[in-house]
Amino acid sequence: MSCAWALAILALAGCAGVGMATDAFDVIDVAPADSERPDAPDALTETGLVGERPYRFRVPRRYDPTRPAPLVILLHGYGASGAAQDFYFGFGRLAERRGFLYAYPDGTRDASGLRFWNAIPGLGAAGASLPDDVAYLTAIIDDMSARFNVDARRVYLVGHSNGAFMAYRYACEHPARIAAIAGLAGAMLTDPSVCSPAAGVSILHIHGDADTGISYSGGTMRRVPYLGGCGRPSRPVPYLGAVESVARWAGFNGCGPLEPTATALDLDSSLPDAETSVSRHNACAGGAAELWTIHAAGHLPAVAPEWASTVYDWLLAHARP
Secondary structure, X not given: OOOOEEEEEOOOOOOXXXXXXXXXXEEEEEOOOHHHOOOOOOOOEEEEEEOOEEEEEXXXXXXXXXXXXXXXXXXXXXXXXXXXXXXXXXXXXXXXXXXXXEEOOOOEEOOOOOEEOOOOOXXXXXXXXXXXXXXXXXXXXXXXXXXXOEEEEEEEEEEEOHHHHHHHHHHHHOHHHOOEEEEEOOOOEOOHHHOOOOOOOEXXXXXXXXXXXXXXXXXXXXXXXXXXXXXXXXXXXXXXXXXXXXXXXXHHOOOOOEEEEEEEEOOEOOOOOOOEEEEEEOOOOOOOEEEEEEOOOOOOXXXXXXXXXXXXXXXXXXXXX
16 A cells, blocks of 8 residues: 555454454545545535435536436445545546446444444344444435436445445345445355345455455454444354355356356555456356455455456446346
C-alpha cells in the first residue's frame, strides 16, 4: 500500500484465549488526501436519507436519465467507512470513468465507535441492539431507483470482510433485488437454514489463501467485535471456506462442478506476476459461481490499480437475465 494507508487487525483487550486467526474482522484507518476522496469538491457526490440513516452516492457526469444505468453499492469492512473503503477499492473514480451509479453507505457504529454491518442472521448478545441492515440496503436500492433510471437487471453489491458477509446475507434474503455480488475476504455461514434463496444470484468470491482474519479454509468466529465487551455471540458462528462458500451458491444456481481455468489475474500489487487463479462452476442455470484465489495474500491485499475495473467488468458481464 502507499500514501496514507495505515492498516491494522482489530485486537480486543481482555478477551484472552480467543484466537485472532478465526475471529477477526478488519479495521482500516485511512486519511486520504482531499483530492483523492470520493467526496472531493469536483466529485458529483450527494447524500441521500432513508429513514433516519443517510448514505452517500455518486452520479457520473455522463449519466443520461433516458438510459438505464447500473448501480454498484460498496459495503465496507468492520471499523472502516464507505469513504475509506472506496479509497481502498477505487470504485468512486471508476464510476466517473465507466458511467455507473454508485452508493457507498456507512454501517452503524458499535459501542467502540467502529462501524459494522449486521451480517449474521439471528446473532445476539446480552444488551445488544442490532440494526436491520438488510432493510437499509433495500431502502437504498429503492431510493436510488426513485431518483435515477437504475437498471434493475444490473444492481450489484461489492463488500470486504464484514461487508462481504453482508453481501452474502443480502443475496440470501433478497436475491430478486440484485444481479450479482463480489466479496473479498468474506464467507458463507455453515448453517444452511440461514440461506435458501428463491432466485439465482451470480457470486464472485475473492480470497487470499494466506488470510489469517477470515480463513480461506473456513473457521469459527467465537467473538464478534460489534457485539461489545469481549464480543461473544449467543453461539459460536462457523463459516465455510472459500471453495465451500462458492459451492454452496453453485448449488443454489444449478451449476456443475468447480473447474480451474487458464486465466491468471494480477490483483495484488505487492506480489509478483499474476498471482490470482480463477476457478468457476460451469453450466449454471441461474447465475454464475466463481472463485478468485489470491495466492500468498492476506486479509488486506495491496489491491492493484486495475482491481476495481476487473471486478466491475465481471459484475457487468453477469446481469440478471
